[in-house]
Structures are given as C-alpha cells and as structure tokens.
Amino acid sequence: MFRQLWKLCCSAKATIILTSATTLIAIFGSAQIMLNPRLFNTMDSKPLLEWWHAYLPQASYYSLWIPLCSALILLLGLNTLCCFIDWICHLGSRWKTAGEYLIHFGFILVVIAYAWGSIYGMRSNNNSIAEGEVIAIPSQSGYFLRLNSFQPQLAPSGRPIDMLSNVTLLKGDHELKTTTIRFNHPLTHGDLIILARSYQQQAIGFRCSLNRQHVELKQGSTHLLPSGSRLNVVKFYPDIQRRGRNTAGNRTLRNPAFLVELSGPTQEKKSIWYVVRQGAPQLLLTAGFTPQRLTPLYKNYSQLAINRDPGAPLAAAGSIAMALGVLLCLRSFYAKRSRNSRIHLE
Amino acid sequence: MDINALLLSGCFALYCISVALYIAHACLRWPRLYQLALGTVLLAFGCQSLSLGLRWFAAGYLPVTNLFSTLFFFSWALAATYVYFELRYRLASAGLFVMVLNLLLLYIALPRDPSPPALIPMLDTPLFTLHIAFSFLAYALFAMAFSLAVLFLIQRKTSVLPLPSSNLLKQLNEEAIFLGFCFFTLCMLLGSYWAYIAWGYYFSWDIKALWSALIWLYFAGMCHAKFIRHWQGTGYAWLSIFGFALVLFTYLGVGLLMKSSHPLA
Numbered sequence: 028m029f030r031q032l033w034k035l036c037c038s039a040k041a042t043i044i045l046t047s048a049t050t051l052i053a054i055f056g057s058a059q060i061m062l063n064p065r066l067f068n069t070m071d072s073k074p075l076l077e078w079w080h081a082y083l084p085q086a087s088y089y090s091l092w093i094p095l096c097s098a099l100i101l102l103l104g105l106n107t108l109c110c111f112i113d114w115i116c117h118l119g120s121r122w123k124t125a126g127e128y129l130i131h132f133g134f135i136l137v138v139i140a141y142a143w144g145s146i147y148g149m150r151s152n153n154n155s156i157a158e159g160e161v162i163a164i165p166s167q168s169g170y171f172l173r174l175n176s177f178q179p180q181l182a183p184s185g186r187p188i189d190m191l192s193n194v195t196l197l198k199g200d201h202e203l204k205t206t207t208i209r210f211n212h213p214l215t216h217g218d219l220i221i222l223a224r225s226y227q228q229q230a231i232g233f234r235c236s237l238n239r240q241h242v243e244l245k246q247g248s249t250h251l252l253p254s255g256s257r258l259n260v261v262k263f264y265p266d267i268q269r270r271g272r273n274t275a276g277n278r279t280l281r282n283p284a285f286l287v288e289l290s291g292p293t294q295e296k297k298s299i300w301y302v303v304r305q306g307a308p309q310l311l312l313t314a315g316f317t318p319q320r321l322t323p324l325y326k327n328y329s330q331l332a333i334n335r336d337p338g339a340p341l342a343a344a345g346s347i348a349m350a351l352g353v354l355l356c357l358r359s360f361y362a363k364r365s366r367n368s369r370i371h372l373e
Numbered sequence: 374m375d376i377n378a379l380l381l382s383g384c385f386a387l388y389c390i391s392v393a394l395y396i397a398h399a400c401l402r403w404p405r406l407y408q409l410a411l412g413t414v415l416l417a418f419g420c421q422s423l424s425l426g427l428r429w430f431a432a433g434y435l436p437v438t439n440l441f442s443t444l445f446f447f448s449w450a451l452a453a454t455y456v457y458f459e460l461r462y463r464l465a466s467a468g469l470f471v472m473v474l475n476l477l478l479l480y481i482a483l484p485r486d487p488s489p490p491a492l493i494p495m496l497d498t499p500l501f502t503l504h505i506a507f508s509f510l511a512y513a514l515f516a517m518a519f520s521l522a523v524l525f526l527i528q529r530k531t532s533v534l535p536l537p538s539s540n541l542l543k544q545l546n547e548e549a550i551f552l553g554f555c556f557f558t559l560c561m562l563l564g565s566y567w568a569y570i571a572w573g574y575y576f577s578w579d580i581k582a583l584w585s586a587l588i589w590l591y592f593a594g595m596c597h598a599k600f601i602r603h604w605q606g607t608g609y610a611w612l613s614i615f616g617f618a619l620v621l622f623t624y625l626g627v628g629l630l631m632k633s634s635h636p637l638a
Contacts, residue, residue, distance in 0.1 A: 043597050045594075053587045054587065060580055108550035210494040211494075211567075220570075220573045342575055348560065
C-alpha cells in the first residue's frame with residue numbers, strides 16, 4: 028500500500044496531470060486578470076497572502092483560481108520532492124541524471140521560498156524621504172534608513188532617466204550599509220531590498236529679493252528688516268485653506284502662506300500670517316518687509332520601495348541549483364545522444 | 374541605401390531563394406538543389422547575423438525594444454536553430470516549414486520602422502540582453518519543435534514528401550523541446566533576478582510573467598511526457614503544437630490583446 032502510494036507520488040504521470048491542471052487554471056486566471064484589471068493590478072503591491080486577505084471581500088469569486096493554483100503548485104512541489112527523495116535513495120544507479128534532479132531540487136526551493144515570502148513578506152511602495160531625513164523601516168523595528176543625498180538625472184525632455192539616492196541603513200545608531208540606489212542597483216541587506224521608485228518635489232518656501240538682497244524665505248529663516256525688527260519664519264504652508272482659521276491643505280503649491288514672527292527691540296513678538304497671493308499684511312509692510320520677484324523654492328524627495336522577502340535567499344539558492352541543473356542536463360543530453368542510450372518509459 | 378537596409382533586403386531575398394530551392398528539391402529530389410538551398414540559407418543567416426551585429430553595435434544594446442527588432446531577432450534565432458538542426462541532422466525538406474515561418478516573420482518586420490527607440494533606464498542592464506536572448510532562442514526551438522511535430526504527423530499520413538524517418542522526427546522534436554526548455558529556464562531565472570533588483574520581487578502577477586510561468590510549467594510537463602509510453606509519437610507531437618500556440622500567444626497575443634506592464638509586452 029505504502030509502496031504504491033510512494034510510486035504515485037513519484038510518478039511522472041502525476042507531474043503531467045498537475046502541470047496541465049495548473050496551466051489550465053492559470054489560463055482561466057489570466058482571463059480573470061484581463062476582465063478585472065482594477066482588482067488584479069494591485070497584486071504586486073502586497074505579498075500574496077496579505078493581498079488576498081485585503082481583497083477577498085470584493086474578489087472572493089474572481090480570485091478563487093489563486094488558492095487553487097497555489098494548491099496545485101504546492102502539490103507539484105510535493106511531487107517533485109518525492110521524485111528527488113526517490114532519486115537520492117537510488118543515487119548509486121542514477122547519478123547521471125544529476126542535472127535533471129538539480130532542477131527538481133531548485134524548483135522545490137523556489138516553491139518553498141515563494142510560499143514563505145507570500146506569508147511573511149512585506150512590501151511598502153511609497154516611502155518619501157528628503158535629504159538628511161531618517162525614516163523607520165516598515166515592519167522591521169530598530170531599522171532605519173537615512174537619505175544622505177539625492178540627485179535626479181533628467182533627460183532634455185524633463186523625463187527622469189535615473190534617480191541616485193545615497194542612503195545609509197541603520198540598526199539603531201549603528202550604520203549597517205551605505206550605498207547609492209539607482210535603477211537596477213538596489214540596497215540589499217539579508218531579506219531586505221530598498222529600490223528607487225520615483226521622486227517628487229515639494230515647495231518649502233520662496234526665494235525673493237528683499238531690500239536688494241536675495242534671500243530664502245523658508246521655515247527657520249530669520250531676516251533683519253529696515254525698521255530694525257527681526258522676521259522669523261515659523262512655518263511654510265504650500266497650500267493654506269481658510270475655514271474660520273487658516274489650516275494646512277495638501278502638499279502641492281496652490282495657496283502658499285508663511286506663519287512668521289515679528290519682533291523688535293521695542294516691540295513684543297507677534298505672530299502674523301503672510302499669504303503670498305494676498306501680499307504682505309500692513310504690519311509687515313510698515314516694518315519694511317517688501318519682498319519682490321518671488322520664485323518657489325523646492326526640495327527633492329526620493330520615493331523608495333522597501334520590500335522584505337524572507338524567502339528571497341532561498342529562491343536565489345534554488346535558482347542557482349536550477350541553472351547548474353540546466354548546464355548539467357545539456358552536458359548529459361549530448362553525452363547520451365552520442366552513446367545513443369535509450370530512455371526508460373513508464 | 375545604407376548597409377543595414379541592404380543586408381536586410383539581401384537576407385530576405387536569399388531566404389526567399391532558399392525556400393524556392395527547398396520546394397524544388399522536394400519536388401525533383403536532386404541532391405544538388407538541396408546543397409544549393411543549404412548554402413543560400415547559410416549565406417542569408419550570415420547577412421542577418423552581420424545586420425544584427427551592426428544594429429547592436431550602433432544602438433549600444435541588443436536591439437529588441439520594438440516590434441521590428443523583436444520580429445527580426447526572433448527570425449534570427451529561428452534561422453540559427455534551423456542551421457543547428459540542419460548541419461547536425463541534414464533535415465532537407467523538413468526545414469522548409471521553419472524557413473517559411475522565418476520568411477513570414479521577416480515579411481512582417483521589414484515594413485516597420487527599424488530605428489531602435491531610446492533605451493529606458495530599467496532595460497539598461499546585461500540581464501536584459503541575456504533574458505531576451507535566451508527567451509527568443511527558446512521560442513525558436515519551440516517553433517522548430519512545432520514544425521517537426523507537424524512533419525511527424527504528415528509523415529504518418531503520407532510519404533509524398535522526402536521527409537526523414539518518423540523515428541528521427543520524434544527524436545528531433547524531443548531534442549528541440551528539451552533545448553527550448555533549458556533555454557527558457559535560463560530566461561526565466563535571469564528574468565526573475567532582474568525583476569528582483571528592478572522591482573523588488575522575483576515573480577510578478579503581470580499577465581506576461583504569468584503566461585511565461587505557465588509556458589515553463591507546460592514544457593516542464595512535456596519533458597516528463599516523453600517518459601510515458603502513451604504520450605510517445607503522436608501525443609507528443611500534438612503537445613508540441615499546443616505548446617507553440619501558447620508560446621505565440623505569450624509573445625504576440627498578450628501584447629496585442631491584453632494589458633501588461635511587462636517592459637517587453
């Protein structure tokens with residue numbers, strides 16, 4: 028009974044049935060992807076299990092092929108594992124097929140790696156970080172990322188060609204790795220991978236001419252006015268909205284405003300709103316604040332993707348095994364052809 | 374007329390002549406015609422390789438980033454596969470089908486714009502070149518397997534054409550599938566590694582990647598099917614034909630009928 032079951036598990040027929048069934052279900056699945064692009068286009072944004080949990084309520088029917096396909100692949104992995112164990116048990120007489128079984132072994136590792144990554148992995152796509160800033164690595168407590176410098180490379184048309192982000196990975200205060208991330212050159216550390224995704228610019232103030240001097244009005248800047256008063260920029264808002272009182276809008280430059288403090292030798296500190304479109308308020312004008320030729324001042328933010336896939340090193344090992352297997356297979360195939368040896372039929 | 378255009382037209386004309394010579398050989402069965410046809414194919418392949426090399430040198434990367442260049446490279450890979458099988462096994466008229474397919478690919482490619490577009494930064498890596506080269510070599514071998522499978526089925530029905538024995542056709546079909554599977558495995562491994570360093574994951578649920586995985590699984594199954602007595606011969610031939618239909622759909626159908634974010638869709 029056990030011997031028959033083992034024979035079935037190692038059978039090439041079982042492999043054919045499982046690969047054919049998976050192929051057919053994946054064809055059906057691809058049709059579902061085509062018919063429901065909004066739903067399935069998000070699949071790469073999260074690890075498979077997390078995605079399935081997140082979208083199950085709206086995709087229970089359309090996404091049933093995914094667990095079915097996964098189950099078949101796992102069964103195929105099991106079938107491959109049985110074949111591999113069987114081969115190990117008969118290594119003495121079957122060592123010439125090492126190439127084929129290295130491919131089997133590699134496939135098993137890749138299946139385990141993908142399942143592992145799908146369950147315990149993490150994907151975080153939009154991590155905006157400015158030069159000098161430090162952000163915490165999502166789902167990885169104690170790990171931080173610092174952007175040392177950022178340099179977008181633009182084509183004459185303005186299209187970004189590359190984005191060079193010099194970053195340092197930190198564990199607490201300890202620097203683990205410093206590298207420059209650009210397209211096809213991510214930062215990798217264990218199962219962590221950090222990639223350049225995009226970049227954005229955010230207005231942080233205005234450059235202007237003030238009393239015949241070029242100055243930068245931005246958070247923290249201080250300016251001496253002709254009246255002897257001191258102007259301190261407390262905060263800059265790219266988009267201010269007036270709902271009873273001034274509130275911050277979004278990060279795009281629409282209705283910019285400064286919250287400033289005016290202080291002098293004879294006067295107390297006063298907080299004043301300077302909404303750029305409305306011009307400087309009377310109190311600031313009296314103090315001699317007459318900014319001219321205002322141009323926005325931008326700061327670049329690098330947008331990074333931070334992924335963690337605990338199965339990735341195992342998948343790499345599986346890939347190496349498969350590649351070696353292919354090379355050995357090619358060698359043994361031509362050796363067999365030259366010997367004209369026959370293959371064993373089931 | 375620049376040298377590249379000359380080489381393109383030259384290799385197309387030479388492939389046309391070789392097809393005519395193969396047809397003449399199939400009808401008249403003169404050995405001299407076969408030698409002439411093979412010589413013409415080799416000359417055409419030389420022109421095509423030179424043209425590919427010049428275009429590669431001029432672009433600075435393997436030019437496979439638009440429909441013209443992928444069709445041209447597919448045609449080159451098909452011709453290379455044919456030359457391999459021809460020189461190794463002397464297929465004679467059995468190669469006619471592949472040459473006709475090759476001509477068809479060139480015929481579709483020639484009217485299109487051959488100038489390679491600017492390379493997007495993501496594709497600027499040797500992994501891209503290797504991924505593409507192995508992928509098209511595998512496609513060409515699957516096309517060869519398809520051609521041999523069709524001939525195997527014809528051979529069993531009629532003996533009008535001077536075809537190799539059904540045993541040799543079966544053996545060559547298996548060899549084409551095996552080599553195609555090996556190259557496609559390397560293509561998938563390189564593609565996965567590239568995807569990992571470019572997007573942070575080695576398997577994407579993009580429709581082209583899904584179909585590529587599906588092709589790999591299908592041909593992995595086929596590599597096992599040759600060990601099953603029931604699937605020998607006719608069954609294997611039909612599997613090869615269906616397999617090539619899957620390959621064609623992945624290469625052309627996915628890009629034309631479905632929306633894919635794959636860089637080469």
